[in-house]
Amino acid sequence: MELQQGVYRIQGIDPHALVKEFGSPLYVYDADKIVSQLRTLKTAFAASDVRIKYAAKALTNLSILKLLRKSGSDIDVVSIQEAQLALRAGFEPAQIMYTPSGVDFNELIACVDLGLTVNIDNLSTLAKFGKKYRDTYPCSIRLNPHIMAGGNLKISTGHSNSKFGISVHQLPEILETVSAHNIRINGLHIHTGSDITESDVFLKMADILFGLAKNFPHLKFMDFGSGFKVAYKEGDVVTNVNDLGQKLTKAFNEFCEGYGRKLELHFEPGKFIVSESGHLLVRTNVVKKTPTVTFVGVDSGLNHLIRPMMYDAYHTIINVSNPGGEKKQYTVVGYICETDTLGADRMISEVREGDLLALKNAGAYGFSMASNYNSRFRPAEVLIINGQAKLIRERETFEDLLRHQVEIDI
Incomplete structure (x- = not known):
């Protein structure tokens, strides 16, 4: 305005x-502002194979979803209903990341049946997934990095007392479950919350993911969630996404060289875009x-x-x-x-x-x-x-x- x-x-x-x-x-x-924010992120991380997956929960109107799809966005959903909205808006199943929290296992099965990328955030569900699908359907793992970040405790999701993700300290249990059921892990995911202004927070997440990645030989992507801060009033400090883009893509590309192949870099912004x-x-x-x-x-x-x-x-x-x-x-x-x-x-x-x-x-x-x-x-x-x-x-x-x-x- x-x-x-x-x-x-x-x-x-x-x-x-x-x-x-x-x-x-x-x-x-304002449609122009939505498209501009999406382009800003894609440009900032253009030095990598980046995928911007709009966090649908921020605003699920079908017309907004269609605008974002047409403008080159993928999508992140947290429920079967959001997944159905995404499909209705024209997103292909391969473009949809499903990251639930504490849902009934039957909902996860339904999302597998739709062909979505499934992101699992607890050991119990990971074991159930392994028993049912073994190596026939890959999944991603959401990790809790034990990092306190963001502008408000209620929207901080990566600290030690958060309900989200599997603790990085439970890596032995993760590996035991993966090995026992021959689960194919194709992605690692971290999201620490909203209103993050410091590039260093994302670089800390990167260090954690890079250190864990050697345990997972079939990775296709790493997902750093989002949390980019926007201005709510004059003088607000915001995330410098261009600075972050330079630093993180450099570190990510160097990691990929050591890993042995190029991976996709994923982000899931909602607030930043709309x-x-x-x-x-x-x-x-x-x-x-x-x-x-x-x-x-x-x-x-x-x-x-x-x-x-x-x-x-x-x-x-x-x-x-x-x-x-x-x-x-x-x-x-x-x-x-x-x-x-x-x-x-x-x-x-x-x-x-x-x-x-x-x-x-x-x-x-x-x-x-x-x-x-x-x-x-x-x-x-x-x-x-x-x-x-x-x-x-x-x-x-x-x-x-x-x-x-x-x-x-x-």
């Missing part, structure tokens, strides 16, 4: 026009002054964007209806019957009832984590592509709330 001649616009389109056509609240995504593309447009219902705080109540809340309440995530909030207004301090809250703060103590251009506000960086884990809490409808989604606003999901209706309920005589 840019301020052009005193008016905020998304790819040249006035947000007010979008809300007039599609209603409020409204999720709006976060900055997204805006949640909301309408101001009430401006409520108290002796200590001025609240701005809007027609949305944690049912549409839970990250501020769940992760203390920061989303820049701007008043698109009064961009030149005097800056005043507000706490922006939702209409949910809970503590429902979208942004506390923010300096925003003077807000009046009826004004349209935009929450930035709403592309990742916004709609995909939305709910019907308080029996509220989930919003519509719009994609700005080729200069046009395209509806890619309709706003829910009361009939949607009733769709799967079964009324019985009481």
Whole structure:
């Protein structure tokens, strides 16, 4: 979203026009930004045989998935349902990495039947996989490197107390299981969390994977997960992906020479690709002054964007209806019957009832984590592509709330 001649616009389109056509609240995504972020990563790691596998859980709208597939992305999924969405969007099974956490083994079997790359994160499942498939179907192993990284404990996944991955200290048990069932391991995977700004974290992961790789002679790829940090507010430190690309691809290519053949280098970015593309447009219902705080109540809340309440995530909030207004301090809250703060103590251009506000960086884990809490409808989604606003999901209706309920005589 840019301020052009005193008016905020998304790819040249006035947000007010979008809300007039599609209603409020409204999720709006910028296709150009999504494609640009994907290209940035592919360019940064171009010196290797890189595969960018978009983490579907960040935003699963079929139109977004189709855009990414057309732009040269592969995809990472964490459920059979995400896998089915990926296939519906046109991804080939070979492009899909399935990395579940604690799922029923029958779901893993279903993903094997679909021909997906399977990534296993616990010894119990690895043993079951080996008993059923032995060397007839390869799999990857997700490892826990015992590295604390990322901007928030709730989104850090590689530390010693994380549920994700098989501990690197359990390598003897891994090798025993692989040998006992003649399992063919074709990949090693590490993901330590989100909002990682230091290249050194990825280089530490590389050292761990490179050291373990000699135990697995059939590798085709190494997967470094993601966690690339994007800016949520002015002055934020972000991941220097070009610096990381130079350092990591150099180390990776040197490893491949020693390993004896060239492997693929995989990443699974979600937030990095779609976060900055997204805006949640909301309408101001009430401006409520108290002796200590001025609240701005809007027609949305944690049912549409839970990250501020769940992760203390920061989303820049701007008043698109009064961009030149005097800056005043507000706490922006939702209409949910809970503590429902979208942004506390923010300096925003003077807000009046009826004004349209935009929450930035709403592309990742916004709609995909939305709910019907308080029996509220989930919003519509719009994609700005080729200069046009395209509806890619309709706003829910009361009939949607009733769709799967079964009324019985009481």
